Amino acid sequence: MSDTKPVYYSEYLQLDRLLGAQTLESEKAGQPVHDEHLFIIVHQAYELWFRQILWDVDAVLAVFRAEQVDERSLGHTVSLLHRVVEIQRLLIRHIDVLETMTPLDFLDFREHLTPASGFQSVQFRLIENKLGMLPDSRIPINQASYLARFRDGEREQIEASEDQPSLFALVDRWLARTPFLQFGDWDFWREYKQAVEKMLARERALIQTNEMLTRPHRDALLKRFGGTMETFEALFDRDRYEGMVDAGEHRLSYEALLAALLINLYRDEPILQLPFRFLTTLMDLDEQFTTWRYRHALMAHRMIGAKVGTGGTAGSDYLRETAEKSKVFTDLFALSTFYIPRSDLPDLPPDVARHMSFQFTGGNG
Ligand code: HEM
Numbered sequence: 001m002s003d004t005k006p007v008y009y010s011e012y013l014q015l016d017r018l019l020g021a022q023t024l025e026s027e028k029a030g031q032p033v034h035d036e037h038l039f040i041i042v043h044q045a046y047e048l049w050f051r052q053i054l055w056d057v058d059a060v061l062a063v064f065r066a067e068q069v070d071e072r073s074l075g076h077t078v079s080l081l082h083r084v085v086e087i088q089r090l091l092i093r094h095i096d097v098l099e100t101m102t103p104l105d106f107l108d109f110r111e112h113l114t115p116a117s118g119f120q121s122v123q124f125r126l127i128e129n130k131l132g133m134l135p136d137s138r139i140p141i142n143q144a145s146y147l148a149r150f151r152d153g154e155r156e157q158i159e160a161s162e163d164q165p166s167l168f169a170l171v172d173r174w175l176a177r178t179p180f181l182q183f184g185d186w187d188f189w190r191e192y193k194q195a196v197e198k199m200l201a202r203e204r205a206l207i208q209t210n211e212m213l214t215r216p217h218r219d220a221l222l223k224r225f226g227g228t229m230e231t232f233e234a235l236f237d238r239d240r241y242e243g244m245v246d247a248g249e250h251r252l253s254y255e256a257l258l259a260a261l262l263i264n265l266y267r268d269e270p271i272l273q274l275p276f277r278f279l280t281t282l283m284d285l286d287e288q289f290t291t292w293r294y295r296h297a298l299m300a301h302r303m304i305g306a307k308v309g310t311g312g313t314a315g316s317d318y319l320r321e322t323a324e325k326s327k328v329f330t331d332l333f334a335l336s337t338f339y340i341p342r343s344d345l346p347d348l349p350p351d352v353a354r355h356m357s358f359q360f361t362g363g364n365g
Helices: 036-065 071-098 103-110 122-131 154-163 167-176 188-208 215-236 238-246 254-265 270-304 316-325 330-338 350-355
Strands: none
Touching (some): 036 103, 122 154, 167 254, 188 215, 215 238, 215 330, 254 330
């Protein structure tokens, strides 16, 4: 017989603490406002979900922090990130619930909240930094860093998270080590370049020989086509690309970019399927965060119009700007510029294809 105490529902979940944590500021001020309860509950629900997101993101980071990423863990990291994406969808839906509170109801207690703001959510900032948001992309508030809004202790915790390798940095490192970019005589980059040149020559010929076009129209299209050529030329010139990274126009290292392209273009090869799903989930995650930011900015506009935020920013204008500037995996999105149709994709030599497939070679005869 075990001598451990039987688990009891409310004790296990510490419901006395959880359900005793809704203190209305309006009540303290002597005029309780019904909807402040909803406001607190929604924020608390967010913080609980942020905790879960950090729990899962930390597990993903641990896999990628290893000197040699254990490829067997990749499936699990995809599941974890997929879970985060589902949580994000739920968080966006929370806004619908909060919007059942009208702006006038909000005004009944808003003055009691100053200078507190979601801006000071430590967990939200940790998530941003762990994913790889760059300090430079933050919008200063009154020429001060976002860190100035936090209490001692919390500030140091957030600052420390800026210095740790982010998911972006670790994924970059992992991609840069991808095998298959060069396999025996097969050189992915050389083959890809030739395929692009063929594709572009065909596209230019289509414009030049299209009899339906007037001369000025054709010239305009050819000029635009020159822009596409430029983009590809910049891709094929490592120094130029790295210059663009220095200038902040790209973020992925050159090797990582090549690997991400290979994975996306040859994703039908069994060995690349999981890395492809991993990269896709990273984009889903980034997209959901941006969607939440826009949705939150819309809600703020609806609730407070053009007023400044309780945290001291320009309010919904500030929020819209952060939605644009806070994306992390932008380079993965931009990659589709360089996709070529499957019909143009160079065939893999049989030995490379064999290495990229899963073959059962055992058995009893
Ligand atoms: C009535 C509802 C809400 C309004 C009017 C509102 C408004 C604002 C405003 C104006 C800001 C800019 C900072 C400031 O000056 O205060 C802000 C920031 C923020 N709010 Fe809300 N908010 C609301 C609900 C929520 C909820 C439920 C959450 C969930 C945790 C949240 C999380 C955040 C976060 C994380 C930021 C920082 C965003 C960034 O800097 O990119 N807000 N909010």
